Amino acid sequence: xxxxxxxxxxxxxxxxxxxxxxxxxxxxxxxxxxxxxxxxxxxxxxxxxxxxxxxxxxxxxxxxxxxxxxxxxxxxxxxxxxxxxxxxxxxxxxxxxxxxxxxxxxxxxxxxxxxxxxxxxxxxxxxxxxxxxxxxxxxxxxxxxxxxxxxxxxxxxxxxxxxxxxxxxxxxxxxxxxxxxxxxxxxxxxxxxxxxxxxxxxxxxxxxxxxxxxxxxxxxxxxxxxxxxxxxxxxxxxxxxxxxxxxxxxxxxxxxxxxxxxxxxxxxxxxxxxxxxxxxxxxxxxxxxxxxxxxxxxxxxxxxxxxxxxxxxxxxxxxxxxxxxxxxxxxxxxxxxxxxxxxxxxxxxxxxxxx
Amino acid sequence: xxxxxxxxxxxxxxxxxxxxxxxxxxxxxxxxxxxxxxxxxxxxxxxxxxxxxxxxxxxxxxxxxxxxxxxxxxxxxxxxxxxxxxxxxxxxxxxxxxxxxxxxxxxxxxxxxxxxxxxxxxxxxxxxxxxxxxxxxxxxxxxxxxxxxxxxxxxxxxxxxxxxxxxxxxxxxxxxxxxxxxxxxxxxxxxxxxxxxxxxxxxxxxxxxxxxxxxxxxxxxxxxxxxxxxxxxxxxxxxxxxxxxxxxxxxxxxxxxxxxxxxxxxxxxxxxxxxxxxxxxxxxxxxxxxxxxxxxxxxxxxxxxxxxxxxxxxxxxxxxxxxxxxxxxxxxxxxxxxxxxxxxxxxxxxxxxxx
Ligand SMILES: CC(C)[C@H](C(=O)O)[C@@H](O)C(=O)O
Ligand SMILES: CC(C)[C@H](C(=O)O)[C@@H](O)C(=O)O
Numbered sequence: 194x195x196x197x198x199x200x201x202x203x204x205x206x207x208x209x210x211x212x213x214x215x216x217x218x219x220x221x222x223x224x225x226x227x228x229x230x231x232x233x234x235x236x237x238x239x240x241x242x243x244x245x246x247x248x249x250x251x252x253x254x255x256x257x258x259x260x261x262x263x264x265x266x267x268x269x270x271x272x273x274x275x276x277x278x279x280x281x282x283x284x285x286x287x288x289x290x291x292x293x294x295x296x297x298x299x300x301x302x303x304x305x306x307x308x309x310x311x312x313x314x315x316x317x318x319x320x321x322x323x324x325x326x327x328x329x330x331x332x333x334x335x336x337x338x339x340x341x342x343x344x345x346x347x348x349x350x351x352x353x354x355x356x357x358x359x360x361x362x363x364x365x366x367x368x369x370x371x372x373x374x375x376x377x378x379x380x381x382x383x384x385x386x387x388x389x390x391x392x393x394x395x396x397x398x399x400x401x402x403x404x405x406x407x408x409x410x411x412x413x414x415x416x417x418x419x420x421x422x423x424x425x426x427x428x429x430x431x432x433x434x435x436x437x438x439x440x441x442x443x444x445x446x447x448x449x450x451x452x453x454x455x456x457x458x459x460x461x462x463x464x465x466x467x468x469x470x471x472x473x474x475x476x477x478x479x480x481x482x483x484x485x486x487x488x489x490x491x492x493x494x495x496x497x498x499x500x501x502x503x504x505x506x507x508x509x510x511x512x513x514x515x516x517x518x519x520x521x522x523x524x525x526x527x528x529x530x531x532x533x534x535x536x537x538x539x540x541x542x543x544x545x546x547x548x
Numbered sequence: 549x550x551x552x553x554x555x556x557x558x559x560x561x562x563x564x565x566x567x568x569x570x571x572x573x574x575x576x577x578x579x580x581x582x583x584x585x586x587x588x589x590x591x592x593x594x595x596x597x598x599x600x601x602x603x604x605x606x607x608x609x610x611x612x613x614x615x616x617x618x619x620x621x622x623x624x625x626x627x628x629x630x631x632x633x634x635x636x637x638x639x640x641x642x643x644x645x646x647x648x649x650x651x652x653x654x655x656x657x658x659x660x661x662x663x664x665x666x667x668x669x670x671x672x673x674x675x676x677x678x679x680x681x682x683x684x685x686x687x688x689x690x691x692x693x694x695x696x697x698x699x700x701x702x703x704x705x706x707x708x709x710x711x712x713x714x715x716x717x718x719x720x721x722x723x724x725x726x727x728x729x730x731x732x733x734x735x736x737x738x739x740x741x742x743x744x745x746x747x748x749x750x751x752x753x754x755x756x757x758x759x760x761x762x763x764x765x766x767x768x769x770x771x772x773x774x775x776x777x778x779x780x781x782x783x784x785x786x787x788x789x790x791x792x793x794x795x796x797x798x799x800x801x802x803x804x805x806x807x808x809x810x811x812x813x814x815x816x817x818x819x820x821x822x823x824x825x826x827x828x829x830x831x832x833x834x835x836x837x838x839x840x841x842x843x844x845x846x847x848x849x850x851x852x853x854x855x856x857x858x859x860x861x862x863x864x865x866x867x868x869x870x871x872x873x874x875x876x877x878x879x880x881x882x883x884x885x886x887x888x889x890x891x892x893x894x895x896x897x898x899x900x901x902x903x
Contacts, residue, residue: 276740306666306778327682327708331695333743340686343711349747353682354705356698383794385631388688392704415794419802422777423661439738439770440795447774 194501196223197253199230199246202266202275203474204484204537205259211486211541212257212493215513218545219506226253230282231261231275231474241278250282255500256467257493258282260474275474283323288459288467289359290366291321291438292495295425295445295455300518304450304527307422312448317428318370319445321438322363323459326389327353328435353389355434360396362462367432368404374429377408381417381433381441393434414441421445446471453485453526456492458499466500468492482536485524487514490544513547520547549856550579552608554601557587557621557630558829559839559892560614566841566896567612567848570868573900574861581608585637586616586630586829596633605637610855611822612848613637615829630829638678643814643822644714645721646676646793647850650780650800650810655873659805659882662777667803672783673725674800676793677718678814681744682708683790708744710789715751717817722787723759729784732763736772736788736796748789769796776800801826808840808881811847813854821855823847837891840879842869845899868902875902 198213200206216223228246229237237243241261250256261275271277282288297305297315305312330352338348364380371378380397382390394411401409412420414437420427421441425448433441446452455471470488478484491514498507522543523532535543553568555561571578583601584592592598596616605611616630626632637643652660652670660667685707693703719735726733735752737745749766756764767775769792775782776796780803788796801807810826825843833839846869853862877898878887890898 271740271746274740280741306663307661308663311661328741330705335743335747338709338711341709341711343713346712347747348709348711349742349744350685350707350709351742351744352705352707354693354696354703356693356696356703357701358698383791385626385629386635386683387704387706388690389704389706391626392690392702415798418773418795418799419807422799422802423805436738437795440773440792443770444773444777444799447777450778452774 194223195253196225197249197256198225198227199250199256199258200227200233201230201259201261201474202232202263203260203476203479205261205474207482207537208470208484208486208489209257209259211537212489214541215490215510215544215548216493218548219509221503221506230258231278232263232266234278235266235269235273235275241273241275242281247281247285250286255465255496256282257496258467258469259489260470260472262474263476280328282467283459284329286465286467287324287461289322289324290363290460291323292370292458292460293319293321293442293446293455293471295319295449297449298451298454298515298518301449301451301454301527303529305448306450307448312425315425315449317425317445318374318430319438319442320363320367320370320430320432321442322359322434325355325359326435327351330354353387355389355393357396360393361400363432364397364400367430368400368407371407371430372404376406377429379417379428379431380409380411381414381431381437382411383414384411385413390434397432417441418444421448451527453524454487454491456488456495458492458495460499464499466496468496482538483525484537485526486537486541490514490541509548510544513544516547517543549577550581550608552604552611553580553582554585554605554611554613555582555588556585556614556616556829557618558615558831558834560616560829562837562892563825563839563841563844564612564614566892567844569896570845570865570899570903571848573903574864576858576861585613585633587618587621589633590621590624590628590630596628596630597636602636602640605641610820610851611637612851613822613824614844615825615827617829618831635683637822638814639684641820641822642679642816644677644679645718645815646678647725647813647815648674648676648797648801648810648826650674650804652804653806653809653870653873656804656806656809656882658884660803661805662803667780670780670804672780672800673729673785674793674797675718675722675725675785675787676797677714677789680710680714681790682706685709708742710744710748712751715748716755718787719752719755722785723755723762726762726785727759731761732784734772734783734786735764735766736769736786736792737766738769739766740768745789752787772796773799776803806882807843808879809842809846811843811850813847813850815854819854821851823851837893838880839892840881841892841896845869845896864903865899868899871902872898
């Protein structure tokens with residue numbers, strides 16, 4: 194089995210190193226190959242997603258991704274900026290199903306800005322569609338308006354769109370995920386305003402017929418943002434489009450206060466996937482040896498479970514992470530009085546020992 | 549001065565009644581005229597925004613709006629559903645600037661699901677553009693896809709768009725609001741993905757030149773959703789588009805835990821405006837006499853300040869509301885042990901007494 198390792202920018206290389214060490218410690222026969230991506234791709238080959246990197250990602254059985262982005266690339270034109278790498282990988286590899294668990298580990302409930310009773314035991318799964326919506330819809334650009342109240346002046350514009358197949362396939366992923374959990378699915382839309390999401394709602398409702406054991410409800414995105422803050426534990430699985438999912442999955446992650454702990458998976462229809470921490474490249478702390486590698490290590494666990502068919506190995510890693518938390522080890526982002534502050538490498542080594 | 553009174557559905561009539569009583573108690577020469585809107589408009593005249601209601605709103609100097617929506621209208625086709633009334637009023641009256649304060653009253657800091665130290669003293673102002681963006685952009689609908697990976701099948705689609713003038717005018721409103729506060733403005737976009745919001749960012753940056761005393765920063769919408777949960781007090785004024793503003797302003801309101809307290813204003817370029825509570829029509833508690841009228845009463849205060857040029861009268865109302873809170877009076881939505889539970893009418897009467 195071949196794993197593409199794409200460390201990226203900022204803290205990416207440091208945290209991916211630790212995840213690679215954990216994978217190596219499992220003593221399985223993986224082939225791993227690295228390639229530069231994001232700002233590092235631009236620095237090495239003049240493009241955030243160099244051809245060789247894309248080819249490696251296409252050939253591999255799974256991709257372990259760090260993070261991309263650094264202020265030094267902020268002045269590049271958009272098509273060359275680091276985040277284009279992640280958009281390009283999603284689109285080229287058809288990674289349409291983004292799974293983002295928001296879990297609050299009991300040991301870390303103090304880290305949340307929400308009251309303990311509101312978030313302790315939080316365990317929700319957000320499923321975000323990742324290759325459609327206004328992210329990729331065409332036409333888009335800046336043009337001279339030819340209708341409406343501002344004819345003749347410049348306007349920026351984009352196209353939101355979802356085809357039936359795109360909605361059906363993400364709905365199936367979501368219903369099946371709900372079947373493995375508490376059998377409750379909330380589909381988030383803005384059907385009261387958007388044609389795209391009235392269509393979304395109709396298709397999700399239709400797919401529901403195949404999953405009578407799952408309770409489905411529909412919620413407007415503005416209300417969903419409120420309910421995540423008011424009573425997040427009421428949700429089980431949420432499914433939504435690319436744009437709303439971008440916002441809601443980050444909000445849900447932040448409810449835990451420990452975004453350094455949250456992995457993610459982006460899957461294609463054959464469960465090939467890209468695995469990355471939910472947090473970003475944090476250039477402000479890059480190279481300081483203090484980044485939390487656990488989200489990346491847990492992303493490697495998701496990879497074993499979803500793409501490589503090794504669920505017991507995934508369990509091993511997840512249990513090892515629980516063990517180091519129980520031992521009181523904490524990187525600075527999750528540190529509290531009474532625990533032991535450790536760096537990136539120490540944390541990775543502790544997980545290896547706990548395996 | 550003429551005020552259009554549009555009570556709407558659910559708890560709308562009850563809470564608007566109390567706000568009207570408060571306005572009457574000021575002993576000023578207002579002409580007030582009521583008309584049905586939303587579900588009530590449909591029930592009376594077959595349309596959520598009957599012609600006579602729109603005409604009244606157009607002629608008035610300001611509009612006091614309750615709330616619209618009720619489950620009984622859920623099965624109507626979209627163009628007849630209650631929320632079309634509010635979209636129609638915004639568009640027809642060019643109410644492009646939505647001001648939504650998120651304030652946590654010291655007496656109510658326990659109501660928030662966030663820890664007191666994270667939210668106590670919260671006072672942010674979200675300015676949402678209200679007549680552009682994907683809410684009104686054309687073309688939109690369901691069609692057969694003619695390009696992309698799903699040619700030949702049905703797709704739902706909408707158009708996001710912002711013309712230069714639309715961005716400039718809301719930016720001016722936002723910079724001027726920031727000048728009256730802590731002089732910090734955060735413009736929220738998704739310029740890393742959307743052409744519309746790269747354009748937005750460029751125009752806001754340009755308008756900034758006219759307001760050198762205001763500190764401007766730009767934030768991606770996903771990050772803004774996270775920072776509202778992580779450290780909401782770091783914001784002063786936020787400005788964003790219609791869609792992102794819908795989501796973020798509701799999230800910000802919910803941070804306070806007391807959405808029954810939060811007013812809103814929707815203004816045109818001459819400061820004519822529509823004033824409504826930030827919460828919805830709550831059909832589940834309609835007619836029970838327990839709805840919180842304070843958001844509507846505070847909306848009436850905003851109306852006096854922004855549209856009717858009576859800032860001292862606005863202060864009077866706001867002080868009266870603070871007084872009833874200090875007296876310990878609470879409707880059920882904000883009730884805590886040790887305070888006095890009152891109903892809608894009692895709360896309205898208490899404000900009148902406190903004037
Ligand atoms: C970097 C950006 C393009 C990306 C997105 O908006 O999808 C990021 O926010 C994410 O959620 O992975
Ligand atoms: C009812 C709905 C159309 C409306 C909106 O999305 O603008 C509401 O959510 C609001 O924020 O006033």
